[in-house]
Amino acid sequence: MFQILIRNHVKGFVMFDVLTLKHFKAWRSVVKVELKPVTVFLGTNSSGKSSLLQALLLLKQTVASPDRTVQLNLGGDEVNDYFSFGQFDEVLTHGATPRQFAIGFDFHQAEGEESPAKLSTRIHSGSFFASYSMTSSKAAVVQELRLTGDDATFRLVRRDRGAYSLFAGEELQPMGKSKSYAPERSISLPVEAVHLLSQDGKIAEDISLSIRRELERIAYLGPLRRKPERDYVWNGSRPGDIGSDGSKAIDVLLASALENKSTVIKEVSVWLKRMGVAEEIQVRQLGRSSRYEIVILRDGVTSNLRDVGIGVSQVLPVVTLALFAPEGSTVILEEPEIHLHPSAQSVLAELFAEVSKQRQIQFLVETHSEHLFRRLQTLVARQAFLPDDCRLYFVERNGADAQLLHLQLDEFGRIQQWPEHFFGDTLGETREQSRLMFERMKQQRQRA
Numbered sequence: 210m211f212q213i214l215i216r217n218h219v220k221g222f223v224m225f226d227v228l229t230l231k232h233f234k235a236w237r238s239v240v241k242v243e244l245k246p247v248t249v250f251l252g253t254n255s256s257g258k259s260s261l262l263q264a265l266l267l268l269k270q271t272v273a274s275p276d277r278t279v280q281l282n283l284g285g286d287e288v289n290d291y292f293s294f295g296q297f298d299e300v301l302t303h304g305a306t307p308r309q310f311a312i313g314f315d316f317h318q319a320e321g322e323e324s325p326a327k328l329s330t331r332i333h334s335g336s337f338f339a340s341y342s343m344t345s346s347k348a349a350v351v352q353e354l355r356l357t358g359d360d361a362t363f364r365l366v367r368r369d370r371g372a373y374s375l376f377a378g379e380e381l382q383p384m385g386k387s388k389s390y391a392p393e394r395s396i397s398l399p400v401e402a403v404h405l406l407s408q409d410g411k412i413a414e415d416i417s418l419s420i421r422r423e424l425e426r427i428a429y430l431g432p433l434r435r436k437p438e439r440d441y442v443w444n445g446s447r448p449g450d451i452g453s454d455g456s457k458a459i460d461v462l463l464a465s466a467l468e469n470k471s472t473v474i475k476e477v478s479v480w481l482k483r484m485g486v487a488e489e490i491q492v493r494q495l496g497r498s499s500r501y502e503i504v505i506l507r508d509g510v511t512s513n514l515r516d517v518g519i520g521v522s523q524v525l526p527v528v529t530l531a532l533f534a535p536e537g538s539t540v541i542l543e544e545p546e547i548h549l550h551p552s553a554q555s556v557l558a559e560l561f562a563e564v565s566k567q568r569q570i571q572f573l574v575e576t577h578s579e580h581l582f583r584r585l586q587t588l589v590a591r592q593a594f595l596p597d598d599c600r601l602y603f604v605e606r607n608g609a610d611a612q613l614l615h616l617q618l619d620e621f622g623r624i625q626q627w628p629e630h631f632f633g634d635t636l637g638e639t640r641e642q643s644r645l646m647f648e649r650m651k652q653q654r655q656r657a
Contacts, residue, residue: 224571225265225423225539229313229338232305234260235611242613245600246565250575251582251628252604257611258575261604262541264312265573266291268337268395269424277393281341281349291429291453297343303609309352313338316423332358332419339395342367354392358416361409365392365402375402377409396420428534429453430526432544437514437522440495440502443467451533455526461533463501466492473532480528480560484553486521490514520548527557531564531572539571546578558584562594586622596620603628 228242235257242248242261250258270290271282283300284293294300301310317334335358342352354365364376366383373390374383375398389401397417403410434455447464448457465471474490481487489506503514505521514522527545534540546554558581561572576582582601588594601616605628616624 225314225316227315228261228264230261230264230311231340232302232310233264233312234300234302235606235609236260237302237305237610240611240613242602243600243615244571244573245598246570247561247572247585247594247599248574249582249585249599249601250573250604251577251602251616253606256604256606258602258604259543260611262543262573262575263292263294265314265424265427265539265541266429267294268312269427269429271395272421272424274394277397278391279394280351280392281395283349297341297347297349300349301343307342309340309342311338311340313355314423316420318419332416334359335416335419337396337420339392351392351395354395356396356398356413356416356420358412358419361412361416363398363406363409363413363416365390365398373402375405377406396424423539426535426538427541428530428538429541430455430530430543430545432547434523434526434547436519437503439513439515440500442500447471451526451530455530458526458529458533459503461529462490462503463492467501473529476532477525477528480532480556481521481525483559484524484549484556486518486524486549486553490525518548520550520553523548524553524557528560531560531570532568534568534570536568536570539573541573543575544577545574546576546581551580554578554580555584557581558588561585562588562599565598586618586624588622589618589620590622592620596622 224246225244228244229239230236231239250261252258267281267283270284270292271279273289274282282290283295283297284290301308313336315334315336318332335356338355340352341349344350350367351365352367356363362378365373366376367373368386370388371391372386372388373392374386375390376383385405387401390399393399398413403413406413428450430451431453437459441459441463443460443463446460447468448460451458451461462474462477465473474492478487478489481490487505487507491504491506493502493504494500495502504511505514505517507517524545527542530540545557549557557578561574562585564570565572585594585599585601589596589599596618599618601618601624603614603616604611605614606612614626614628616626618624
């Protein structure tokens with residue numbers, strides 16, 4: 210079902226290659242989304258573009274579940290989950306037949322990421338596919354699970370009364386059937402199934418481990434980010450992530466400035482300067498206390514972060530995450546351009562393009578910014594970014610269903626199949642302004 214796309218020219222680049230959905234929210238028909246180092250989704254409000262990103266986050270929060278018997282974590286824990294997806298029927302496309310939805314992805318791990326000794330037990334490329342149905346108690350369960358790694362494939366298929374049949378390779382006859390073979394956290398075979406596979410059990414475990422690592426590499430920043438405080442307490446630790454609301458971005462900057470073990474705060478300053486929103490960002494201790502303030506330097510004036518424009522505080526987590534996420538991460542961003550002026554929005558495109566190459570970060574971005582989009586076109590035209598290193602998609606509704614249009618770039622950054630009037634009818638507005646101007650001039654001459 211899946212095509213494995215290998216990118217050999219970027220050593221150590223770990224990334225998702227293809228995302229597949231069916232009957233998932235607004236995505237009724239099978240949709241296969243090819244993903245690149247920088248992938249940008251545009252579209253009207255409530256078109257379904259956010260659902261594409263949420264599918265990966267649904268799997269990520271399932272993998273992180275403390276209960277390994279959970280087959281799909283639809284959310285509800287406000288502290289640990291990214292989203293609350295509600296009930297099964299709220300995820301399933303309305304009127305879908307059969308009443309199942311599916312999520313799948315292809316991935317690869319380029320050689321050079323780890324030492325040769327570790328590579329001998331790693332899967333270099335593979336795929337995950339799972340379809341989900343609903344039990345009589347309205348819980349989501351795996352109907353079919355397919356795990357592929359290199360040349361190995363394993364399947365679990367749900368039968369009557371919760372039993373699962375286990376298949377290896379392309380065999381038509383199952384190796385066994387039991388309730389004890391139920392998959393764990395959507396991605397893993399239970400120990401009973403691994404034992405049944407004998408020597409191949411280790412391969413199955415390696416595939417699950419690789420899939421788990423791919424999902425754990427995802428870092429997510431949502432569109433609603435926390436407003437800054439006037440001062441902060443630093444407890445001496447460095448966070449593992451910045452949080453979906455960016456609330457821990459300040460902790461990253463504090464650790465970078467006070468430990469002198471990281472250049473993140475200096476690199477953030479460089480990008481804020483390129484955006485034209487600040488010349489430098491600094492950390493200042495308040496007296497001899499353990500409290501610190503974040504200050505912004507601009508035009509010779511030093512201001513507390515809380516006293517500058519909201520755009521600075523909203524883009525700060527975006528830039529921090531891009532520079533702080535571990536190399537090889539997949540960074541998912543929703544509306545990174547919020548509250549930024551147009552020229553700063555354009556520089557975001559440069560941030561994604563440059564950091565993806567320098568730090569092997571994959572960016573999946575949902576945006577409404579024409580300026581970000583246009584700058585990506587310009588970068589391709591300048592040959593600063595290859596057309597094959599980015600994918601641009603337009604998501605629109607066809608009735609209740611979402612559909613995807615690939616906005617294909619040529620070597621000059623041009624798009625042939627441009628969605629009509631998505632960024633407004635600029636030429637039409639100019640024509641109308643000119644028409645009204647000449648009409649008023651004519652009326653003024655007639656009165657004279």
